[in-house]
Amino acid sequence: MTLTRSARRRLVPVSLVLVGLALAACASPAGRTSEQAGPRGFTEAEQVAGSPITVWVDASRVTAVDAFTAANPDVKVQVETYDGSANGSDSFKTKISLLDRAGSGWPDVVFSTQNNDAAWASVGAGGQQPFAAVLNKGLVKDDLLSGFTKGSLDPCTVDGAVYCLRNDLAQDVLWYDRSLMDQFGYKLPTTWEEYTELGERVAREHPGYITGAAGDPFTPEIFFWPSKCGASGVVGPRAMTVNTTSPQCQRAAQLVDRGVQGGWMTDLSVFSPEFVQKYTGKVLMMPGPAWFAGAIFNNEASLNVPAGRIGAAAPLPWAGEEPATGNVGGGTWFVSSHSKNLDAATRFVDFVTTADDYQVAKAPGYPAYAPAADKWIAGQERSGYYATDLSALTVAAPQVWSGWGAPAFSQEAVWARTMQPLITSRQPLEQALGTWGQAIVDQAKVNGYTVQ
Structure with a gap:
């Protein structure tokens, strides 16, 4: 977050509409191939049952991986840590762009600290398939999606398609x-x-x-x-x-x-x-x-x-x-549309965003998944640190x-x-x-x- 000098200028009204390069009334933007793909909204790779999944996380989310592997010992998880695009580093996008050019090596699951990644991860650059898998067309169950706090999945949703799940709210x-x-x-x-x-x-x-x-x-x-x-x-x-x-x-x-x-x-x-x-x-x-x-x-x-x-x-x-x-913040989880083990990748993001074993017991932030948030609040109040209850957080969550x-x-x-x-x-x-x-x-x- 580097700050630079900027000269004062008098107030000039700005009310502009920015229209995408290929936004059309009945078509997806150029480069998005999901509309041309299968029933899940993207072209699936050949699935290999039981194959390990590669998960990118920042250092703070390693505990999420540990909680998942403890609860799901049948799933092989390979962990790679990176900065999580912290402070707007854009490392998630940069790394995926390199893999797009290589045509291989994509991770199965990625955690990001940013809420604006769905804006690019839902669009395939240079004819590539978008990195993010569509989650609300069969990968993630509707009853699970409906459990997220009202409005919390808005940053993940593009043209009605959900491309990520929120980890926590801020x-x-x-x-x-x-x-x-x-x-x-x-x-x-x-x-x-x-x-x-x-x-x-x-x-x-x-x-x-x-x-x-x-x-x-x-x-x-x-x-x-x-x-x-x-x-x-x-x-x-x-x-x-x-x-x-x-x-x-x-x-x-x-x-x-x-x-x-x-x-x-x-x-x-x-x-x-x-x-x-x-x-x-x-x-x-x-x-x-x-x-x-x-x-x-x-x-x-x-x-x-x-x-x-x-x-x-x-x-x-x-x-x-x-x-x-x-x-102000709150992380997001993505499943790769290139994953060769979508079942395991989806099980992973389902778990880390909703399971009590992580979101209630170990997560440092307010869970986006409402049932977990209620239990998380109760745990924070039992700590004895606060002078009041924390109902204000629950009230504020749907008021964003x-x-x-x-x-x-x-x-x-x-x-x-x-x-x-x-x-x-x-x-x-x-x-x-x-x-x-x-x-x-x-x-x-x-x-x-x-x-x-």
Whole structure:
């Protein structure tokens, strides 16, 4: 997540429709061969019963493989670790592109930390068959698919075909330090407007304490996505709508501007040593994803907040509107359309996304599969760490706004280049919303989109 400088530009309205190179009313995009294939939506390789499957995972998901092999000793699994495309490295796509050119060597199952991989893995480049197998045409049972949290499979779905299964969700909630709130005599805000008012009050009455963070490239997913800002409206395999100057985007920009310039929102990355040094014991509130609990608060290498202090509140609505929230991450599992043992590969992704042996007992994040999520929440509450129950996570999971899609490029990278330098230099985001929108359009062109 490298940040570069960007000049301020005056607000220029951007409302553009990006139409894919070959989006047609009744045909799939060029290069997608699934429509020409068998009943499962792709041309299957000759199956070899009992053959080993190769699984690519990041280091954190090796425990998922271990859990599967313990429960399924009849399946031979060969594990290869890679970075999981972490931080937008695009390594998954790069490695598969090389194998496409070679015409062999594809893994049977791949885990990715990104939610935008279905956008490219569902399309065959250069006449190649798409890497991702279609899962909802016979490979994965409908009753299992229906068990995933509402909306959680949206990033995996292209033209009605499901190309991956979500491992975990990263829905935003309002994390807060209940001990500090009680000490200062503050009540939890119930709207974004109240959140802003409380932040400004904190800056006056308790300078040095913060109620939010805007120093990471996922800042728009915490503040702009829940505001229903139309920066990433994916409406087709290669079609988007982009409108970064709407009132919904403007109010989110104003909130962040007021927070950073007023001192009640930090411009430091939550993963930086400076953040830990400056704000340990001084985070009053922080809107953010489910994984903030373990990565930021209950982490000896970060804020290391003692047990019994951190609570979770449901996502904040804007006054007069229904609550909506954003999502920062959450992994995905793919089955390869080239697999010679689809039965074992499908058994693997079924298990690691739904089985209690992994998702409840070992998974670090909130499961996308709803029955496992309920049990995972219960286990987290039994730990005794939290000051409240974690029902806010369950409430937030289906409230992720569907209008923010996952295109074939990293929105976080665009934000990092275009907007993050403005935050660091205390320049107003509101005046650069048009610049941000144009940067999204430009990145779309690089990834094969046309602009009308």
